Amino acid sequence: MTAPAVEAHGLVKRFGETTALDGFDLEVPTGTVLGLLGPNGAGKTTAVHILTTLSRADEGTARVAGFDVATEGARIRSRIGLTGQFAAIDEHLTGRENLVMVAQLSGLPRDVARGRADDLLDRFGLSDAGGRAARGYSGGMRRRLDLAASLVTSPEVVFLDEPTTGLDPSSRFALWEVIREVVALGTSVLLTTQYLEEADELADDILVMNHGRGIAQGTAAELKDRVGGETIVVELSDPTALDRASDALRDIAGGELHTDPRNGRLSFPAKGDRARLAATVRALDDADLDLVDLGLRRPSLDDVFLELTGERAVADEAADDVAQPTGGRR
Amino acid sequence: MSAATPTVTGHDVAEIARTYRGSFLRDSIVVARRNLRRIARQPQIAVFVLIQPIMFVLLFRYIFGGAITIPGIPYVDFLMPGIIVQTLVFGAATTAIGVAEDLKSGIVDRFRALPMNRSAAMAGRVVSDQVLNLMSLVVMVVVGLLVGWRPTGTPAELALAFGVVVVFALSFSWIMAAIGLALKEPEAVQSAGFIWLFPLTFISNVFVPPSTMPPILQNFAENINPVSLVSNSARVLTTGAYLCGEDLCTDVSANVLGSLGWSIGIMVVFVPVTAWLWGRLGD
Numbered sequence: 091m092t093a094p095a096v097e098a099h100g101l102v103k104r105f106g107e108t109t110a111l112d113g114f115d116l117e118v119p120t121g122t123v124l125g126l127l128g129p130n131g132a133g134k135t136t137a138v139h140i141l142t143t144l145s146r147a148d149e150g151t152a153r154v155a156g157f158d159v160a161t162e163g164a165r166i167r168s169r170i171g172l173t174g175q176f177a178a179i180d181e182h183l184t185g186r187e188n189l190v191m192v193a194q195l196s197g198l199p200r201d202v203a204r205g206r207a208d209d210l211l212d213r214f215g216l217s218d219a220g221g222r223a224a225r226g227y228s229g230g231m232r233r234r235l236d237l238a239a240s241l242v243t244s245p246e247v248v249f250l251d252e253p254t255t256g257l258d259p260s261s262r263f264a265l266w267e268v269i270r271e272v273v274a275l276g277t278s279v280l281l282t283t284q285y286l287e288e289a290d291e292l293a294d295d296i297l298v299m300n301h302g303r304g305i306a307q308g309t310a311a312e313l314k315d316r317v318g319g320e321t322i323v324v325e326l327s328d329p330t331a332l333d334r335a336s337d338a339l340r341d342i343a344g345g346e347l348h349t350d351p352r353n354g355r356l357s358f359p360a361k362g363d364r365a366r367l368a369a370t371v372r373a374l375d376d377a378d379l380d381l382v383d384l385g386l387r388r389p390s391l392d393d394v395f396l397e398l399t400g401e402r403a404v405a406d407e408a409a410d411d412v413a414q415p416t417g418g419r420r
Numbered sequence: 421m422s423a424a425t426p427t428v429t430g431h432d433v434a435e436i437a438r439t440y441r442g443s444f445l446r447d448s449i450v451v452a453r454r455n456l457r458r459i460a461r462q463p464q465i466a467v468f469v470l471i472q473p474i475m476f477v478l479l480f481r482y483i484f485g486g487a488i489t490i491p492g493i494p495y496v497d498f499l500m501p502g503i504i505v506q507t508l509v510f511g512a513a514t515t516a517i518g519v520a521e522d523l524k525s526g527i528v529d530r531f532r533a534l535p536m537n538r539s540a541a542m543a544g545r546v547v548s549d550q551v552l553n554l555m556s557l558v559v560m561v562v563v564g565l566l567v568g569w570r571p572t573g574t575p576a577e578l579a580l581a582f583g584v585v586v587v588f589a590l591s592f593s594w595i596m597a598a599i600g601l602a603l604k605e606p607e608a609v610q611s612a613g614f615i616w617l618f619p620l621t622f623i624s625n626v627f628v629p630p631s632t633m634p635p636i637l638q639n640f641a642e643n644i645n646p647v648s649l650v651s652n653s654a655r656v657l658t659t660g661a662y663l664c665g666e667d668l669c670t671d672v673s674a675n676v677l678g679s680l681g682w683s684i685g686i687m688v689v690f691v692p693v694t695a696w697l698w699g700r701l702g703d
């Protein structure tokens with residue numbers, strides 16, 4: 091049994107009155123991807139900063155690649171890669187110059203640095219843009235360059251802090267592909283994200299955090315199980331008929347009926363009972379209600395998130411055009 | 421260790437990185453080269469750095485200068501050494517701005533997560549900023565000659581004069597690096613990082629002999645302010661020792677040694693302060 095790639099125990103970090111980390115534990119087994127999922131202000135970046143030696147914990151201990159973050163920072167820095175929340179590239183240098191600089195500052199002799207930069211530009215689809223100043227890059231290209239810079243030394247442990255935030259879907263998928271390749275090489279990865287889908291896609295295991303603490307951990311499937319099974323979802327063509335529909339379905343739903351007046355939607359647990367779906371159709375038909383949609387829905391990580399934190403996930407919030415009341419901070 | 425460790429022409433990059441412990445000299449040069457590239461690609465910076473001192477020379481030479489009489493020496497010969505010192509001291513402010521911009525852009529976080537030497541980023545910054553200072557020095561000398569400055573020192577004296585001034589400017593760059601790290605925001609640096617340079621350079625003998633100032637200011641300008649000491653060194657060395665004995669200077673070596681002493685003292689304090697601030701950036 092080798093030591094975990096990353097382990098943290100009881101991390102506490104305060105910024106004045108704010109407690110950014112409040113007894114935070116985490117473990118990334120070697121060769122796996124841990125998705126760290128949390129809303130704005132949960133403490134994800136603070137945790138990444140402590141683990142990458144950019145910041146010091148007030149309390150607690152952490153080891154990365156087997157070394158102590160408090161006393162063996164230099165050894166850690168020579169074994170990790172960090173892609174921070176905001177791209178850390180030099181706008182006035184070309185893509186190639188950025189990578190060569192990082193490679194040299196990681197100890198590679200100039201020739202090796204140049205060769206490595208070219209390899210990475212090629213792999214990240216930046217060969218053509220490599221000679222242009224990074225200032226002129228698109229958001230997706232910047233992100234790829236930033237990721238390439240953190241992989242220059244083929245590090246044992248890679249930290250990715252919201253690597254795809256702000257990217258359009260196709261750039262995001264492209265970046266996922268690159269991250270999967272990195273993972274396939276056996277690199278251990280700690281990935282923070284606000285996108286539930288992203289954690290589901292890339293991570294072996296997901297740690298949900300809020301207010302500086304882990305609140306649940308498991309695979310996507312395990313987390314979904316915690317919320318319960320499938321849900322029956324009904325969407326009315328006439329949202330004002332919601333009350334009538336609620337009356338019609340009350341018996342079937344058995345007190346667990348959720349209504350959403352914004353879009354005329356009703357939902358309740360299916361309880362693994364397929365007959366409930368048929369009963370629902372009949373009840374709505376008897377009440378003479380027209381439907382846009384009716385179906386069984388598997389719980390999404392959004393539901394998990396809402397269940398665990400009492401807050402809607404940001405990605406979801408952004409997708410809704412009407413603001414949702416949230417349990418706490420955004 | 422994964423089987424697929426990348427190699428470049430036979431070098432295992434992960435293995436090289438794992439054993440790298442940073443090299444102050446090598447890493448500083450890499451960072452300095454990066455900064456020089458940035459300067460070369462933003463010509464507006466150099467233009468700004470060079471235009472202001474030219475305006476100052478013209479202002480004092482032709483607007484105020486006519487009303488200022490220095491016994492025994494043409495005003496332009498009095499002015500130029502001092503205004504060169506003032507320009508280079510102000511030039512150090514570009515270091516604070518550059519440091520704050522690097523912090524804002526995130527490149528400092530990139531540096532701090534690398535195995536590079538922990539003082540190299542600031543050393544590279546400070547050294548590369550002296551290139552801008554040397555450029556403004558050359559421009560000032562040319563403009564000075566055009567407006568009638570006639571330095572009379574020997575080549576060795578002139579070289580020593582410029583050397584004293586450049587070393588002083590270097591030490592001020594370290595102060596400014598610390599200020600950039602402390603204030604962090606470029607806007608904060610712009611508004612609060614270097615206003616103190618105005619009293620420092622004006623309550624000095626840069627533009628006028630302090631003899632007409634109120635006693636407190638005069639005492640500061642003559643006996644405390646290192647800007648006066650450095651200006652005096654440059655003045656004595658550029659106008660020739662024959663002028664000593666007027667109220668301009670007393671002893672060349674006392675001025676030069678005093679100036680170098682200040683420069684070294686500032687660096688002895690601010691190089692470690694900068695390293696300390698660098699280490700605490702994430703807290």
Ligand SMILES: Nc1ncnc2c1ncn2[C@@H]1O[C@H](COP(=O)(O)OP(=O)(O)OP(=O)(O)O)[C@@H](O)[C@H]1O
Nearest residue numbers: 105108109110128129130131132133134135136137
């Ligand atoms: N340098 C700092 N000074 C003061 N407060 C800070 C600092 N850094 C973080 N905080 C606070 O600590 C808390 C955690 O912040 P952190 O950036 O770690 O959250 P996050 O999970 O990364 O959020 P996001 O998803 O918005 O990036 C927040 O309340 C934040 O305001």
Ligand SMILES: [Mg+2]
Nearest residue numbers: 134135136175
């Ligand atoms: Mg963050």
